[in-house]
Amino acid sequence: MPKVLVISRHFPPIGPIGGSIRLVKFLKYTSLKGWQFIVLTQDLEKTVIPEEKLSTSLLEDIPAETQIERVSAPFKGDIKRNRSLFYYKLIVLKRYIIEKLLGNTSIFWGIKILIHGILNFKKWDIDLIYSVSPPFTDAFIGCLLALISQKPYVLDLKDDWVGSPDFQKKNIYRQQLENWLERLIISSASAIVTVTPQSHQLYSQRYARAGFNDIIYYVPNGSDLEEYKELWGRKRRIETRKFTILSAVWGFRKNYRDLTAFLLSLDVFLNKHPEAKQKIDIIFLGNSLSSDYKDMITESGLAKIINETGALDRKEFVESLWKADLFLLIQPINNTTAISGTLYEYWATGKAPVLLIAEKGASTSLVERFDLGMHFHFSEIEKCASYIETVYRAYQNGRPVWINTESIEQFDRRALAMQMENIWHRALSRHRE
Secondary structure: EEEEEEEEOOOOOOOOOHHHHHHHHHHHHHOOOOOEEEEEOOOOOOOOOOOOOOOHHHHHHHHOOOOEEOOOOOOOOOOOOOOOHHHHHHHHHHHHHHHHHHOOHHHHHHHHHHHHHHHHHHHHOOOOEEEEEEOOOHHHHHHHHHHHHHEEEEEEEOOOOOOHHHHHHHOOHHHHHHHHHHHHHHOOOEEEOOOHHHHHHHHHHHHHOOOOHHHHHEEEEEEEEEHHHHHHOOOOOOOHHHHHEEEOOOOOOOOOOOOHHHHHHHHHHHHHOOHHOEEEEEEEEOOOOOOHHHHHHHHHHOOOOOOOOOOOOHHHHHHHOOOEEEEEOOOOOOOOOOOOOHHHHHHHHHHOOOOEOOOOOOHHHHHHHHHOOEEEEEHHHHHHHHHHHHHHHHHHOOOOOOOOOOOOOHHHEEEEEEEEHHHHHHHHHHHHO
16 A cells, blocks of 8 residues: 655644644554555654643554654754853854744754655655645645655645735745745645635635646544544533533633633623632643733632643543533634634534634634534623523523534544545546556
8 A cells, every 4th residue: 555754743742632633543544544654753852842742642543553753853952061162152142043033943844854855765665745734844845855756745734824814924025935835835736635614715716727726625624533432322411510611722822812702701700690600610621821811810810710731641631521511612813714623522522512712714604503502703702701601500500501413423533534545545646647
């Protein structure tokens, strides 16, 4: 069977689970059909940016025969001992200049990956190159390796590139460069995979005139239903002494996944129902709160009911979801074409409804279409508080609000992996024509 060279900076055990679970599940299920993989990723210690090892639980899903090549980021090595003070200052200055000029760029790591790939092409004898982005360095290096090796290339575009919120923050020259790079990559690829209908439509229309829309596919995010089917046989009942609001996403910070609207809504609800402070727990899985919210949480008196946990293994994670009475999900600001993979995890649990705070877009469409809960804009504080009150009162009255798993099968990661496998086969066939 074919051998695939995978390029992904995010790979277990580094980073949160959401950064690599899609890739790992694709490797897991396509390997059962005979596919073999070589993964180019970052070194466990000398990472591009400081990252915690938060996805250890995914290691058991990586096929045993997978060859993992970990490449250290440049300029991250320890300063050699017994060297002069001048040498020490020179190294420190070099690191400072690079960080100031380029920020947390992964381009230098990408160059090392490119060289590593070129030097090992013949030995690996690969059939196809597959990269996952963001970061978009993965996409660019995958494209270059494909052009050099003359192998078919598939890009899994988990988030939009040109036009995304991060793209809009860049200067006009950087935008022009990245616009050109995206066009180069798509014109060189055998297939581009998007993860939401909105992204698929956006990219298909953007490149229709150039004739590339026929290589743009849609394979959504989803959930590994094998992990959840045991829950479906359980009798749904009130599991916890306190009403539990649970969030399983990472990266709450201002100007990104902003928690402010939820905290304000919670404050409104608790001011109306002060007795609820003794009957409610707020749980954030994964130590995901930035210091941006420390003062706000303290001043509003929410510190006693807000709890953060460390990273959990998958079984503990699933059990934690089952104990929730209301799921919280906040979509990153201006990121309207993406859907957090956590939303599918909530849905697969088949119990608590979802409180989604987001702008109108892909996430809100999914919640509406499958009746997974309610969604509100970041500005709709009173409406959000009212929904918290509705779900809380139903819980207290012994008639909790629950959702079901009807239609979730179409988002099973095993089935989605087979869709990706079909795209890989098409890319190989297209290349042989």
